[in-house]
Amino acid sequence: MKDKVAVKDDVTVGVVSRTTGHTTQNETSKDKVYFFDTTLRDGEQSPGVSLQTPEKIEIAQSLARMGVDVIEAGFPAASPGDFEAVAAIANTVKGCTVAGLARANKADIEKTAEALAGAEHSRLHVFIATSDIHLEYKLKKTREEVIETVKDCLAFAAGKFDEIEFSAEDASRTDMDYLSEVFSVAIEGGATILNVPDTVGYMTPMEFAGKIRYLKEHVRGIEKAIISVHCHDDLGMANANTLAAIEAGARQVECTVNGLGERAGNVGIEEVVMALKTRRDIYGVDVDIDTKQFTRVSHLVSRLTGMVVPPNKAIVGANAFAHESGIHQHGVLSNPTTYEIMTPESVGAEKSAIVLGKHSGKHAFVDHLVRLGFTVDDSKIPDLFTKFKSLADRKKQIFDEDIIALVMDMIDHEKAVEVVHHHYHSDEQGYAYADVRLKTPEGIREDAAVGDGAVDASLKAAERALGKPISLKDFQVRAVTSGKDALGEVMLKVEYEGKLYHGRAIHTDIITSSVNAYVNAINSIYFAKAITTNAEEA
Numbered sequence: 001m002k003d004k005v006a007v008k009d010d011v012t013v014g015v016v017s018r019t020t021g022h023t024t025q026n027e028t029s030k031d032k033v034y035f036f037d038t039t040l041r042d043g044e045q046s047p048g049v050s051l052q053t054p055e056k057i058e059i060a061q062s063l064a065r066m067g068v069d070v071i072e073a074g075f076p077a078a079s080p081g082d083f084e085a086v087a088a089i090a091n092t093v094k095g096c097t098v099a100g101l102a103r104a105n106k107a108d109i110e111k112t113a114e115a116l117a118g119a120e121h122s123r124l125h126v127f128i129a130t131s132d133i134h135l136e137y138k139l140k141k142t143r144e145e146v147i148e149t150v151k152d153c154l155a156f157a158a159g160k161f162d163e164i165e166f167s168a169e170d171a172s173r174t175d176m177d178y179l180s181e182v183f184s185v186a187i188e189g190g191a192t193i194l195n196v197p198d199t200v201g202y203m204t205p206m207e208f209a210g211k212i213r214y215l216k217e218h219v220r221g222i223e224k225a226i227i228s229v230h231c232h233d234d235l236g237m238a239n240a241n242t243l244a245a246i247e248a249g250a251r252q253v254e255c256t257v258n259g260l261g262e263r264a265g266n267v268g269i270e271e272v273v274m275a276l277k278t279r280r281d282i283y284g285v286d287v288d289i290d291t292k293q294f295t296r297v298s299h300l301v302s303r304l305t306g307m308v309v310p311p312n313k314a315i316v317g318a319n320a321f322a323h324e325s326g327i328h329q330h331g332v333l334s335n336p337t338t339y340e341i342m343t344p345e346s347v348g349a350e351k352s353a354i355v356l357g358k359h360s361g362k363h364a365f366v367d368h369l370v371r372l373g374f375t376v377d378d379s380k381i382p383d384l385f386t387k388f389k390s391l392a393d394r395k396k397q398i399f400d401e402d403i404i405a406l407v408m409d410m411i412d413h414e415k416a417v418e419v420v421h422h423h424y425h426s427d428e429q430g431y432a433y434a435d436v437r438l439k440t441p442e443g444i445r446e447d448a449a450v451g452d453g454a455v456d457a458s459l460k461a462a463e464r465a466l467g468k469p470i471s472l473k474d475f476q477v478r479a480v481t482s483g484k485d486a487l488g489e490v491m492l493k494v495e496y497e498g499k500l501y502h503g504r505a506i507h508t509d510i511i512t513s514s515v516n517a518y519v520n521a522i523n524s525i526y527f528a529k530a531i532t533t534n535a536e537e538a
């Protein structure tokens, strides 16, 4: 099980004893940032998301495997379903702290204690708003009344949990002297984690960092607590604000998978972690998260919540490691570090994708042809590439089939070899004779062969006519229409000098299809300039 963080100053992390609730300062970890995942609580507050208990357990188990320090499993007082899910997670998910959210009232705290009873390590996350806007319009309480409420609640919660986190909702819009006083009271009441939520995503990074520094200077007993931040993304600055807070001394981050959460969401765990790891030179903090799980967990959460991850989402979006433009593709093909600041493997993603499109260049195009198995002569590239560009201008997405069709069209169009004459005869025992005459760049070539059936005899005759060792490796035939005059499609592969070439043809006579498919494959060999067209050498 991971360390149970409760108390910390810049050099010391304390661990709360489960039985006594007493703080022991027995671990030194100035630089570790703790991850408090609230996918199952704030994440589920995303409009349209509702998870069932088994789904929440599956996500919680994945989060635990990924190495988060705390899982906020829900808000037990919110509904019987939420209570059931928090209790189930507390009972089944081990290896990390399980937290439950509660308003600052005894009934919510009581319910949370009940739900977390089975947890290996439990955390009450109790909150109350502190900004004047929230006090006046929502809670209808004075500042003094809120302070009294905090004192009462913490006294009531004492001894019921392994540790207590206190959140000042809308902290970022709260008067700083008053906020410092509320947090001081919370520490005196036994809270060991102080959360500073930017509830409405209103902060800018420098401003938020300033507030964290202010709290470090003005909150009584702050050296005994961990400062946590909980950033919303209303202005798209959740990650920047979180990182700025860490630079200023915050050591717990509240976050969600894929950045789910109320309104524009919370900061995404994958973004904060990868920023901290990738820029360790700047932040210099330790992160104990198995980042290779990010892609898998992101897909799981997306599937279970129905919240689609935008393709351009940092770290876990489908395009996070995809390169479409020629200049980038050229760079990535020679060395991925030219355009990738982390490896796809480090976040459990598939290897980088070179996506062919209208912005692609020749390097990526040729690389793709090779990966599709084509050996293309250099002289053919400019023409093929021009055709590809004009197709890409018309088509949003270019599939492998489009590229194959381009090459095959060109092969068909250029036709180095053509069948001039083909005749075969076979008897009832399967003995067959065939003769084939071909027009080749080296002139007319013809030969005859016997074989085990008409196809065998015809292909042998064609091979002999060419005078090259082109052996058949794969042969498939299927009817593409029905009836007596059905069209028969032959697809085959031939091997020449260690490489495979594809051929395909359709005809009502299956023997003719076979010879045409074979010749089509031979044209691929000529196209690749794998066979010389010099008549003297032939």
Ligand SMILES: CC(=O)SCCNC(=O)CCNC(=O)[C@H](O)C(C)(C)COP(=O)(O)OP(=O)(O)OC[C@H]1O[C@@H](n2cnc3c(N)ncnc32)[C@H](O)[C@@H]1OP(=O)(O)O
Residues within 6 Å of the ligand: 042, 045, 075, 077, 078, 079, 102, 103, 104, 105, 127, 128, 129, 138, 139, 169, 199, 262
């Ligand atoms: C910033 C955040 O994300 S906070 C978490 C938000 N999450 C949720 O709201 C979870 C789902 N919520 C719910 O299911 C319901 O709102 C419940 C069950 C929690 C409460 O429902 P209701 O009793 O019907 O109250 P309702 O939601 O209409 O109003 C909230 C009440 O809680 C009070 N309240 C709000 N925050 C707090 C708090 N931190 N501490 C104490 N009381 C609070 C409000 O003043 C209001 O009180 P009132 O009913 O006496 O006027």
Ligand SMILES: CC(C)C(=O)C(=O)O
Residues within 6 Å of the ligand: 042, 101, 127, 167, 168, 169, 170, 195, 197, 198, 199, 200, 230, 232
């Ligand atoms: C309960 C608190 C931490 C919250 O979700 C917020 O302020 O956004």
